[in-house]
Amino acid sequence: MERKRIHLCLAHMSESGLEQKYVREAFETNWVVPLGPNVNGFEKDLEQFVGQNKRVVALSAGTAAIHLALVACGVGPGDEVCVQSFTFCASANPVTYLGATPVFIDSEPDTWNMDPDLLEEAIKDRIAKTGKAPKAIVPVTLYGMPYRIDRILAVADKYGIPVVEDSAEGLGSRFNGQMLGTFGKYGVLSFNGNKMITTSGGGALITPDEDSWREIMMYATQYKESYPYYQHEKIGYNYRMSNICAGIGRGQMSVAGEHIAHHKHVQKLYEELLADVHGVNVHSQPVTGEFDSNYWLCTITLDPSVRIKGQEDAYKAVAGDVTDCRPNDNVEALRVFLDAAGIEVRPVCKPMHKQPVYASAPAYVNGVSEAVFKVGMCLPSGPCVSDRDVSYVVDCIKEAIVQD
Ligand SMILES: *Cc1c(COP(=O)(O)O)cnc(C)c1O
Numbered sequence: 001m002e003r004k005r006i007h008l009c010l011a012h013m014s015e016s017g018l019e020q021k022y023v024r025e026a027f028e029t030n031w032v033v034p035l036g037p038n039v040n041g042f043e044k045d046l047e048q049f050v051g052q053n054k055r056v057v058a059l060s061a062g063t064a065a066i067h068l069a070l071v072a073c074g075v076g077p078g079d080e081v082c083v084q085s086f087t088f089c090a091s092a093n094p095v096t097y098l099g100a101t102p103v104f105i106d107s108e109p110d111t112w113n114m115d116p117d118l119l120e121e122a123i124k125d126r127i128a129k130t131g132k133a134p135k136a137i138v139p140v141t142l143y144g145m146p147y148r149i150d151r152i153l154a155v156a157d158k159y160g161i162p163v164v165e166d167s168a169e170g171l172g173s174r175f176n177g178q179m180l181g182t183f184g185k186y187g188v189l190s191f192n193g194n195k196m197i198t199t200s201g202g203g204a205l206i207t208p209d210e211d212s213w214r215e216i217m218m219y220a221t222q223y224k225e226s227y228p229y230y231q232h233e234k235i236g237y238n239y240r241m242s243n244i245c246a247g248i249g250r251g252q253m254s255v256a257g258e259h260i261a262h263h264k265h266v267q268k269l270y271e272e273l274l275a276d277v278h279g280v281n282v283h284s285q286p287v288t289g290e291f292d293s294n295y296w297l298c299t300i301t302l303d304p305s306v307r308i309k310g311q312e313d314a315y316k317a318v319a320g321d322v323t324d325c326r327p328n329d330n331v332e333a334l335r336v337f338l339d340a341a342g343i344e345v346r347p348v349c350k351p352m353h354k355q356p357v358y359a360s361a362p363a364y365v366n367g368v369s370e371a372v373f374k375v376g377m378c379l380p381s382g383p384c385v386s387d388r389d390v391s392y393v394v395d396c397i398k399e400a401i402v403q404d
Contacts, residue, residue: 006389007344008297009382011198012259019251026243034060035221036243038250045253046189046204049172052182054206055213057220058241058249062168062190062203066138067094068219068239069164069186069205072212073136075100080126080134080362084114084147084166085351086369087140091166092352095138103134104353104363110286112372113147114139120155122364127159137163141170141180142349143378144196144263144296145285149175149183156184164188168203171196172260174292181206191245194382196259196296197252199245259383260294266381266390267295273394279303280397283376299348301375307402308333325354328374335377337400343393348376 013019022038031037039058046056059065075081077099083092085104095102105122108115119137127133137156139147149165156163163184167173170180171189181187187206191199207213218224223236241249271282283299285291302308307330314329314336326332327347338345350373353363379393 003342005342005344006380006385006393007382008346008378008380009194010384011193011200012255012383014251014255016254017251018254019248022247022250023244026247031243034238034240034242036246038243038246039241042199042241042246042249042253043204045250046206049253049256050179050182050187050206052178054182054187054208055210057205057207057213057216058246059203059205059220059239060241061201061239062188062192063090063094064220064237064239065188065190065203065205066091066164066166067097068216068237069188070094070098070100070136071219072186072215073162073164075135080130081136081138082119082122082134082161083138083352084140084142085353085363085365086112086142086349086372087166087352088168088349089352089355090168091138091140092358100135102352102358102361104351104358104361104365106351106353106363106365107368107372108148109368111145111147111291112142112283112369113145114152115366115368116148116151116155118364118366119152120158122362123155123159123161125364126362133159133161135161137161138166139163140166141168141173143283143299144170144173144294146170146173146175146180146291146293149180150290153183162186169195169296170294172256173294176290177292185212191249191252196263196294197249197256199241199249199252202241202245202249204241255383262383263295263381264293266385267298269387269390270298270300270379270394273391274300274397277394277398277401279306279401295381297378298381299376299378301372302328302331302334302377304328304330304375306330307404308400309337309402311402325350325370325373327376331375331377334397334400338393338396341396343396344380346378348373348378
């Protein structure tokens, strides 16, 4: 029997077909534009979901949300922004779009997210070296894991720097019961096809108050002043979400809770089934009680002592990358083994301070993210991944290990 391929995290529509109902309504009422009833409805749904009386602006991408948040923080040419190094490039690239420089901050060993002590060290050093403080701080809910937002906010407040939470992967993750994305001045969500919920492509910015909301809305719509003719007093962007995409988003909000519960369930299954597999460790949240990860992706680390079938030939087929920083041979061999078994896995993010494109950016490093990059791997965790799929993935991992 042909097995269906098991993916990391694929879009999954509601059984009720609500997404199609809202999209059909958009066609029937001719709201096929980047504004309209679905956009407004989706924003209301999101505001209710994240709580804290926040106002939300739906946008064309999570990357656009980060970009606008930084614009609103006044980031411009010559400025610096502290960004978690252990992340996807979209956390940092908008800093570069604005002619500013990302200052990369390494991670804590337990959360894999921004190290608050290193953050403060970096801020002090940037002030000493450049004479001014960074303009914003961007922590990231990597794989859904909450960062220590209490400690990050304490540092941020001490130096008067706004926090832009990149919670693109953290929809529904909480710290001390409060949703990530609602602590900082701004919070970023993503609805790309592989995220917790999807609009096919899209994002949102969580804003603190009516004035900030209005300002972000202006920036998202070419900064058109309210005159009968086009008048612009600032440079804006065309970043508003389409009413079609927002229709999908409204439908997806009906299953957001189920999706989050499913990701947590899959994490728990992996934890159980991999508990006795020597040298394979499931990355789990600290047990101190503040942490409530949505476990967007389950991640494991593979001890360098574990030997994987085909390890001798790892990277033979990868020509060109001469970097000294890549996943260990056994991690690459496990990826290839699982791929052949119909399972999509991926190394964890390569830290931004090790990316060729950011080689010249300042970085405050403790070795954590680079070490995890060499041993880490993301496992299939999405709403399409069944209990049987998880068992199969674990069986294949066991089969891949050379027993001596
Ligand atoms: C996906 C993602 C983004 C960007 O979101 P898009 O909607 O794809 O533009 C930003 N940061 C992180 C950490 C992400 O995973």
